Amino acid sequence: MRILLLTGKGGVGKSTLAAGTAALAATAGHRTLVLSTDAAHSLADAFGVPVGAGPTRVADRLFVQQVDAQLRFQESWAEIQRYLLSVLEVAGVDPLAAEELTVVPGAEEVLALLELRAQALSGEWDVVVVDCAPTAETLRLLALPEALGWYMQRVFPVQARVVKSLRPVLSRAAGVPMPGGSVFEAVERLHGELDEVRALLQGPDASVRLVLTPEGVVAAEARRSWTTLSLYGYRVDGVIANRVFPAAQGDDWRAGWVAAQEQVLAEVDQSFAGLPVWRSLYRPAEPVGVAALGALAAEVYGDDDPLAAPTGDAAFRVTRTTGGAVLHLRLPLVSRDQVDLARKHDELVVTVGSYRRLLTLPAGLARLEVAGARVEDGELQVRFREPAAAQEEPA
Structure with missing residues (x-):
């Protein structure tokens, strides 16, 4: 099964290109799921149809899913949250404020990746295209499983044993409830699931595709993202330069924009040497619907196979x-x-x-x-x- 993640700075058009790539894959005969882990879902707008929290069929062999991160959060974090709420209750924190305090920043985006794990293990798909959160959020959530793994290997076992053996004494001394076995089990289960996500995304059939627009600031962030994703062991297989102005004829104002973009694109070609850099021309209207999105992707990739397995040595x-x-x-x-x-x-x-x-x-x-x-x-x-x-x- 091929897993392809598209990410980039907010507003560069990654959702449109993720939807187009998925539409092209389905047209080629692959049973395809495109899902969004971005809290600001845009896939429903791209396809022009209502999309639910589960896979929604929008065309033959093409399904769309906007992950309900809140539901996944409740499923994976509920036991841990209940314990934290009990501690804050003893401390006299207002219940509404306590509920806000027990929601870890960024947790919903991270837990949305658990849906990717579930769909990958379901065996229903040939291709899964992921419309990721903007670059900074994606980098943080992709780094979490390994960071959590370090804690689980070195700190968590000792902490769990100490609390288990001294729970009655600690509860009386501290005046707050100590975590029970179910809390530790929930943390271990969450870590195991996230570790499976990491293994999937670092595997030979998974890769990240960077989307950018021909602007200096955006291109600089894409370069940093390539470095950082590689640092954490994720393979980048290509770059899509979106909203490229076509050549101007008799329009000095537009000719200036074209020249500025070409300068940035030359730097992009040089910076990402060894990776394919596809171009997507600026369109007078945003493509909406399966047919328009598929046509966009076909034009972007040309004769290249958008689902080709990543090549080269492992990170x-x-x-x-x-x-x-x-x-x-x-x-x-x-x-x-x-x-x-x-x-x-x-x-x-x-x-x-x-x-x-x-x-x-x-x-x-x-x-x-x-x-x-x-x-x-x-x-x-x-x-x-x-x-x-x-x-x-x-x-």
């Missing part, structure tokens, strides 16, 4: 050398001075700008020591070697 891989190993992490558009690297026990901490990733090293690397690192051709390469003590041991 994260390890190669063996004579004296150790090399860890490879794809980091496009990054220079060595932009990367901060630290080793903490069996973890490698990679920081690029304001984004940080904790890589838990495979057992084969964890016993080795870092010998050096470099950034070459858009890839971070960290060299590992046998510890000095091991090298000095007599044969």
